[in-house]
Amino acid sequence: MDIVGISEEEQEAIFCVVAAILHLGNIEFAKGADVDSSVIKDEKSRFHLNMTAELLKCDIKSLENALIKRVMVTPEEIITRTLDPVAAVGSRDALAKTIYSRLFDWLVDKINFSIGQDPNSKQLIGVLDIYGFESFKLNSFEQFCINFTNEKLQQHFNQHVFKMEQEEYTKEEINWSYIEFVDNQDVLDLIEKV
Numbered sequence: 001m002d003i004v005g006i007s008e009e010e011q012e013a014i015f016c017v018v019a020a021i022l023h024l025g026n027i028e029f030a031k032g033a034d035v036d037s038s039v040i041k042d043e044k045s046r047f048h049l050n051m052t053a054e055l056l057k058c059d060i061k062s063l064e065n066a067l068i069k070r071v072m073v074t075p076e077e078i079i080t081r082t083l084d085p086v087a088a089v090g091s092r093d094a095l096a097k098t099i100y101s102r103l104f105d106w107l108v109d110k111i112n113f114s115i116g117q118d119p120n121s122k123q124l125i126g127v128l129d130i131y132g133f134e135s136f137k138l139n140s141f142e143q144f145c146i147n148f149t150n151e152k153l154q155q156h157f158n159q160h161v162f163k164m165e166q167e168e169y170t171k172e173e174i175n176w177s178y179i180e181f182v183d184n185q186d187v188l189d190l191i192e193k194v
Contacts, residue, residue, distance in 0.1 A: 004114040017103050020055035023048040024096045029068065029085040037082035038068050056099075067091050148191055151184050158183060 001011050026048040028041040040046050049067075053060040068088050072079045083091060113119070162181045169176045 004111050006110055010110075014103065014107070016055045017099060020052045021096050021100055023051040023055065024092060024099075027052070027067065027092055029088040029092075031085055032068075032082065034082060036084045038085040038088040040064065040068075066095070148188075151188055151191075155184050155188055 001014070006014070026045070028045045029038040030041040031037070032039045040049055049064060050060055053063045056063070068083055068091070070081045070083055070087075070091070072081070109119075158181055162179060166176075166178065
């Protein structure tokens with residue numbers, strides 16, 4: 001984060017937001033006294049609510065109300081309805097996803113700015129998902145680098161999705177069928193040792 005120009009203050013704020021999202025996800029709800037209402041389940045959940053509010057620098061009661069109540073604004077009136085525990089969980093999760101999404105968007109904008117990306121550009125950063133070498137009649141060094149990068153990405157994917165998961169299944173004695181996949185580590189080792 002230092003390299004892309006995110007200040008210490010901004011880094012601290014990022015960590016606070018991520019911590020708030022994690023605490024928010026730990027808040028549980030119980031059935032309230034009224035029909036279709038909910039309350040914060042217990043002291044553990046109340047602790048996570050308080051931590052979330054502190055980290056987001058917002059009012060605890062306002063955050064609690066935002067999680068267990070729904071406000072509808074019509075031209076004539078403002079209607080407040082209580083949410084049952086299932087709906088409150090949906091409200092909690094929607095808030096967590098929105099906060100995370102906004103943090104992610106802010107980070108992308110910050111990185112784009114740091115690398116000199118035009119803020120009005122329609123260009124985007126994407127994830128490359130190409131397996132194997134591309135083979136042309138004449139491969140340039142640039143194409144070689146692209147192929148090598150693709151192979152590294154594929155190996156990273158293989159390592160985390162196939163190898164590690166299957167080792168975990170074996171360790172936990174989960175009944176599963178082995179998934180065959182092409183392991184490109186030998187190719188990478190050959191290139192990297194040159």
